[in-house]
Amino acid sequence: MAVLYRDTDLTLSAEGVSKSFDGFKAINDLNFYLGDGELRTVIGPNGAGKSTFMDLITGRTTPDVGSLTFHQPDGHDVDLCKLREYQINRLGIARKFQTPSVYTQHTVRDNILLSLNRDRGVLRALFYSETQQDRDEIDEVLEIIRLGDRRDELAGSLSHGQKQWLEIGMLLAQKPRVLLVDEPAAGMSDEETERTGELLLSLEGKHSVVVVEHDMEFVRQIARKVTVLHQGHVLKEGSFDEVAGDPTVKEVYLGRQKHTDAA
Amino acid sequence: MSGRNSLSSLAKPFDSRTEWVTFFLLAAFVIIFPILSQMGMISSFQVGVWGKYLCYAVLAMSLNILWGYTGLLCLGQCLFFALGGYAFGMYLMLMIGEDPVYKTALPDFMDFQGYKELPWHWKPFYNPFFAVFAVVAVPGVVAFIFGALAFRSRIKGVYFSILTQALTYAATLLFFRNEFTFGGNNGFTDFKFIFGADIREESTTLALFVASGILLLVVYWGLAWLLKTKFGKVQRAIRDSENRVRFSGYSSTHYKVFIFVLSAIIAGLAGALYVPQAGIINPEEMKPSKGLDIVVWVAVGGRGTKFGPVIGAILISLLKSWSTRAFPEYWLIILGLVFVFVVLFMPDGIVGLFEKAKAYLRARKGGESDSGSSNIPVEAK
Numbered sequence: 001m002a003v004l005y006r007d008t009d010l011t012l013s014a015e016g017v018s019k020s021f022d023g024f025k026a027i028n029d030l031n032f033y034l035g036d037g038e039l040r041t042v043i044g045p046n047g048a049g050k051s052t053f054m055d056l057i058t059g060r061t062t063p064d065v066g067s068l069t070f071h072q073p074d075g076h077d078v079d080l081c082k083l084r085e086y087q088i089n090r091l092g093i094a095r096k097f098q099t100p101s102v103y104t105q106h107t108v109r110d111n112i113l114l115s116l117n118r119d120r121g122v123l124r125a126l127f128y129s130e131t132q133q134d135r136d137e138i139d140e141v142l143e144i145i146r147l148g149d150r151r152d153e154l155a156g157s158l159s160h161g162q163k164q165w166l167e168i169g170m171l172l173a174q175k176p177r178v179l180l181v182d183e184p185a186a187g188m189s190d191e192e193t194e195r196t197g198e199l200l201l202s203l204e205g206k207h208s209v210v211v212v213e214h215d216m217e218f219v220r221q222i223a224r225k226v227t228v229l230h231q232g233h234v235l236k237e238g239s240f241d242e243v244a245g246d247p248t249v250k251e252v253y254l255g256r257q258k259h260t261d262a263a
Numbered sequence: 264m265s266g267r268n269s270l271s272s273l274a275k276p277f278d279s280r281t282e283w284v285t286f287f288l289l290a291a292f293v294i295i296f297p298i299l300s301q302m303g304m305i306s307s308f309q310v311g312v313w314g315k316y317l318c319y320a321v322l323a324m325s326l327n328i329l330w331g332y333t334g335l336l337c338l339g340q341c342l343f344f345a346l347g348g349y350a351f352g353m354y355l356m357l358m359i360g361e362d363p364v365y366k367t368a369l370p371d372f373m374d375f376q377g378y379k380e381l382p383w384h385w386k387p388f389y390n391p392f393f394a395v396f397a398v399v400a401v402p403g404v405v406a407f408i409f410g411a412l413a414f415r416s417r418i419k420g421v422y423f424s425i426l427t428q429a430l431t432y433a434a435t436l437l438f439f440r441n442e443f444t445f446g447g448n449n450g451f452t453d454f455k456f457i458f459g460a461d462i463r464e465e466s467t468t469l470a471l472f473v474a475s476g477i478l479l480l481v482v483y484w485g486l487a488w489l490l491k492t493k494f495g496k497v498q499r500a501i502r503d504s505e506n507r508v509r510f511s512g513y514s515s516t517h518y519k520v521f522i523f524v525l526s527a528i529i530a531g532l533a534g535a536l537y538v539p540q541a542g543i544i545n546p547e548e549m550k551p552s553k554g555l556d557i558v559v560w561v562a563v564g565g566r567g568t569k570f571g572p573v574i575g576a577i578l579i580s581l582l583k584s585w586s587t588r589a590f591p592e593y594w595l596i597i598l599g600l601v602f603v604f605v606v607l608f609m610p611d612g613i614v615g616l617f618e619k620a621k622a623y624l625r626a627r628k629g630g631e632s633d634s635g636s637s638n639i640p641v642e643a644k
Binding site: 058084085086089090094095097101102103104105106110113114115117120121122125126127128129167170174 | 269270489492493494496497499500502503504506507508509510511512513514515517518521
């Protein structure tokens with residue numbers, strides 16, 4: 001394969017990626033580059049391939065063709081197609097699921113504790129002792145996600161929005177280079193949504209963040225560069241206004257949105 | 264704020280006063296029962312029966328760490344129990360000595376089948392240390408191979424359960440065959456000596472009871488510790504959200520294989536102590552229906568609780584012993600009704616019922632006095 005030019009400050013690149021399920025092309029010749037510290041929003045109608053794309057990056061499924069490369073800060077490139085989920089995660093790619101997945105039978109604090117980026121092997125877990133540094137990091141994350149006062153409660157007792165935050169906190173505890181965040185504002189009140197937006201914006205520069213979202217108000221709040229996916233392919237990339245003003249985007253996505261809104 | 268360090272919590276694995284009291288009651292039973300028997304208040308027969316119940320309790324605990332705490336419903340736990348039992352039974356068979364009829368030192372079923380010499384894989388079992396090693400190694404290796412294959416292929420839920428049942432069924436068919444050199448459908452029986460002692464002596468019965476009791480207490484203590492470590496937390500996290508675990512940098516496969524092997528070893532140890540007390544081991548012990556019995560014990564006692572499997576195994580065994588004498592025809596119907604009742608009305612089993620009663624009493628008392636500090640969940644810290 002020809003060596004493609006790339007900027008040195010990329011963290012993630014997907015080139016010529018395709019993936020079919022039973023003949024249905026979920027991802028079709030997709031090219032995607034994520035810069036270091038960039039906050040990227042990915043939008044697209046249902047079935048555009050947003051979730052499949054995240055599955056591909058995180059190793060849940062592998063592409064039929066194409067390459068997925070993680071660019072490490074030391075200059076080494078890692079081929080993500082050959083790794084399992086936990087190995088990809090250990091490189092520093094963390095993922096938040098669409099429906100909040102937290103450990104409901106553990107306390108809020110233990111949820112964060114289990115997410116710290118320590119040695120996660122079996123024997124280490126057996127003889128693990130909590131250090132002062134662990135405690136400090138847990139407190140730090142709890143403060144960011146504003147759940148400090150509920151640390152000893154079971155995660156199952158949290159509200160939906162709080163669970164979403166807890167999961168974001170679990171991602172932050174991993175100190176990842178890349179955060180993939182799938183519909184963080186789903187099921188949140190307006191106020192919670194806005195605070196989630198602030199939280200994501202505050203991560204810009206420190207982590208590369210990819211946010212998949214449906215809620216256009218929320219996208220407007222956090223948008224820097226927006227990628228529009230359509231039928232497994234990048235339809236358009238640009239600022240929110242550029243994307244929102246594009247006639248083809250309007251046709252496939254916003255147009256349909258308007259149409260359903262009217263109905 | 265206990266248990267910051269996983270090794271320091273080895274000395275203090277229990278969280279609440281109730282848990283400590285439960286453990287000491289269990290320990291008291293293991294100590295007092297033999298004393299009463301020495302005083303002649305309990306017959307040697309009863310000691311033998313209760314020794315077997317203690318083995319069942321250990322077996323139930325081994326399933327509980329899989330099912331209750333990791334979410335893996337294994338329907339073939341009886342296989343590991345039987346494998347441990349067979350491994351130790353091989354040693355017991357060789358200790359029988361010369362057969363009065365055939366005048367050979369071979370196990371008698373080999374005489375029937377015309378063997379002239381002991382098969383090679385039987386020879387090391389003259390050594391009791393090797394036998395004990397095999398009790399741990401055989402179930403452990405079988406569980407490792409099966410677990411590694413199943414968990415690597417992401418087999419879970421009901422598919423995993425069905426596969427474990429198929430595994431134990433396949434093993435039953437294999438052990439029924441005479442050519443498999445393990446006595447076919449008769450299995451092993453007529454044991455005479457264990458570690459040089461006569462197996463029918465009262466003192467041997469007592470020693471086996473105490474050994475079973477110690478195994479029970481050690482396993483109970485060890486599993487309580489395990490649950491407090493980060494490993495135990497990951498275990499329960501796998502039960503509640505395996506995807507999250509995997510996407511947090513843990514290889515859930517490694518964790519599941521480890522716990523599966525550990526559980527098989529515990530079941531094997533229980534089987535090894537059970538066989539000299541039961542006096543027999545045959546393929547009946549690994550039939551799929553035996554695996555279901557263990558599931559019922561755990562469900563009735565309280566899945567995912569420390570004491571539940573112990574009380575469940577003992578109570579159901581007592582019920583079985585009573586009803587097979589009083590209503591031999593109806594035992595399976597009674598067992599089925601108990602199971603359905605528990606599933607419908609007591610989802611957390613007997614222990615869950617006890618916890619509910621306690622919470623109710625506390626709530627009534629809490630109306631008068633301040634109870635704000637006692638609302639922290641038991642396993643929270």
